[in-house]
Amino acid sequence: MNIRRVVAEHNKDRKREFEETTIPYMNSLYNAALRMARERAEAEGIVQDTYLLAYKNFNKFQRGTNCKAWLFKILRNVFINRYRKNIKSPDTVQYEEVENYYLYNQLTSHQDSSYIDFLKEPGRLEEFIGEDVNSALQGLPDEFKEVVILSDIEGFTYEEISHIIGSPIGTVKSRLNRARRFLQKKLWDYAVKKGLVKR
Amino acid sequence: MKEGKFLIKDLILLPKKMYYMFFKRHAMITCEEAAQRLYEYLDGELSPADYDKIKLHLELCRNCCQRFEFEEILHTIIRDKTKSDKLPPSLKDKILKELEVKE
Numbered sequence: 001m002n003i004r005r006v007v008a009e010h011n012k013d014r015k016r017e018f019e020e021t022t023i024p025y026m027n028s029l030y031n032a033a034l035r036m037a038r039e040r041a042e043a044e045g046i047v048q049d050t051y052l053l054a055y056k057n058f059n060k061f062q063r064g065t066n067c068k069a070w071l072f073k074i075l076r077n078v079f080i081n082r083y084r085k086n087i088k089s090p091d092t093v094q095y096e097e098v099e100n101y102y103l104y105n106q107l108t109s110h111q112d113s114s115y116i117d118f119l120k121e122p123g124r125l126e127e128f129i130g131e132d133v134n135s136a137l138q139g140l141p142d143e144f145k146e147v148v149i150l151s152d153i154e155g156f157t158y159e160e161i162s163h164i165i166g167s168p169i170g171t172v173k174s175r176l177n178r179a180r181r182f183l184q185k186k187l188w189d190y191a192v193k194k195g196l197v198k199r
Numbered sequence: 200m201k202e203g204k205f206l207i208k209d210l211i212l213l214p215k216k217m218y219y220m221f222f223k224r225h226a227m228i229t230c231e232e233a234a235q236r237l238y239e240y241l242d243g244e245l246s247p248a249d250y251d252k253i254k255l256h257l258e259l260c261r262n263c264c265q266r267f268e269f270e271e272i273l274h275t276i277i278r279d280k281t282k283s284d285k286l287p288p289s290l291k292d293k294i295l296k297e298l299e300v301k302e
Contacts, residue, residue, distance in 0.1 A: 015298060026291060031283040044290050051294045100234040104269045119265070122272045126280075129273075133280040151242065152274075153281050158244050177238055183277070 018058050025068050029075050032149050050075045069160045098181035106188050129187045136186035144179035228256050233263050241274050
């Protein structure tokens, strides 16, 4: 066997291993990219760049460690570089603080007592807000949106999220808390706008 | 007390102060503290000891219990409703081809 063939064989193996390890996460990566970038063409570009970068750095990936989190970390960097924008730290940006149990409080304190039924019937609550969940999520600031995507959609643990976004776990916790309360306010605002509830 | 053995009758003989310490360790948390840990609870991120504290609080506090139940339902709805879009089939082919070129 000449050396060229050995190298070719090695490359083939490496490529096969890369594909087997990373392709299963393509759908998740695409969805996260689509939610962050909003446009299909943009999302496709981000995922493409992510895979090229991941392939280039595949030797740095430690086998047996969390590949999905590794890919999401790359995706995040691609996203940030592409738009030359930093996902600002919400701790330095002023956002309206939303109280705990916002939606619950709105529903229970409302004059029309029929809203209390939402608390007893999950089906009605789902009808009430279900269709707006995606638009509400879309409307969140990037730094809130990303933690909700990572936690609620992708099911990453706080520790994994902390690794992906490069912030301490305490930050992940408080950001998720604020993001979810913010999301509840958005859901309530949608309901009001659609005339489902009266202010 | 014999080494390594712990009998109920020993427990009965414990001084009052030690009972107090036991209950203080497992003591009620406030409603505010429970609210702060709501999402850690729902995300399954609490340590067993903290989880028990929240559970105990919820068993004893009707207000918090109702709110937690509501939040749990809402949390499930949000997770169910953010279903994923389908991956465009052309994208996978495109990426695989690009990797080919990179070799």
